[in-house]
Amino acid sequence: MSKTFTDRLNETEAANAEANQGNLRLGQQIRDLRKSKGMTISYLAHQINKSVGYLSQVERGVSSLPIPVLQAISDTLEVQITWFFHTDTPQKEDEVDYIVRRNTRRHLEFSGTGVSEELLSPRLSGEIMMLQTTLEPGTVSDPEPRQRKGGEDAGVVLSGTLELTIDSKQFTLEEGDSFSIYDDKQHFYKNPSKTEKTVIIWVLTSQNY
Template sequence: MVNKKTRLGSSLNIATESQPAIRAADDRIGEDIRGLRKAKRLTLAELASRINRSVAYLSKLERNLTKPSITELKALSVALGVKINFFFHEPEARDPSERRIVVRKADRRRLNFADGITDYLLSPTLEGPLEVLLSVFEPGATSGNDPYVHDGDEAGVVVSGSLELWVGEDHFTVEAGDSFTFKSSLPHRYRNPGEVETRVIWILTPPSY
């Protein structure tokens, strides 16, 4: 399951390679910080310590009672394992009712995971019971040689390409159209064994990015 600099004010602007400027919606930064923190299973105190700020200040950020500086957003992105662009959104959707329900293709946000793997968040936020990702694996990309575990359950469907999947003592190769599900508490890892890109829709509950 991943960008460049601006002036501080009531809104923040940042340039990307694909878009000239996008705006950080003031009332969404707090929920993004809170959602990522909870998905990482971090307490307020743990995250505050990582960014060298007080719990009270972090609590205000999450409740949108104050706004972070670019320096603080950079520190938060490192602590939470995302690129700073995660906190920047397109200008408000044409229909505001979409905000918590629909994610348009052009508005997908990227998450860090591992070299050669790009995760796009398909859920509007990380605060609900489900996390939905589009994972794109470059040829040979892997989650690592060591399996990992976390709470919850996960499932996926291979949209294109193929994926090698290790779950516990079992090893599978799944192809386009195949799907899978397993307990995340089982040691697991995966890689793209092919010479073409692999795309997988991934569902995790609870969010555990």
């Protein structure tokens, strides 16, 4: 049975409400961490090259937060970006640092960007990090190529299609294809599909996220 207009409208409203809640949670985390470090909002805004007004909106959950901006905030606040990942289901005490159950994954949705990520690594401070990235149809990772900081990262396309650009080379990967990025190469990626999501599993050195 096909969905009615009302059904689609209700689904859209529910998705928007969830995204707004995620924005509010993320903004509160940024504000609380900033204040705990004795840092003014004007100082943080200057460090990330954004206006105080914009950062105030982010902290109040009004404005969405692209990945590069959250990375800049993380660098300034001296935490890994995974510090902001959230889970609704606590882990069992004896599994902390060793196991991540599917229903206890820490997740982070970048509202308005088409990107959502789940942390697969048990430890937040380990030398390597595993992430699952989901790209909505037509989503591009970043407005500009991302510069690596050394080491080597790798990934596999779990489902969908991925257009990956490394420096000046462009590749199209399908389900089951894998890749690696190394030697401080710039890269960005895109889901070229208009209808299907792309899911990627990443293995990263922690310095690159």
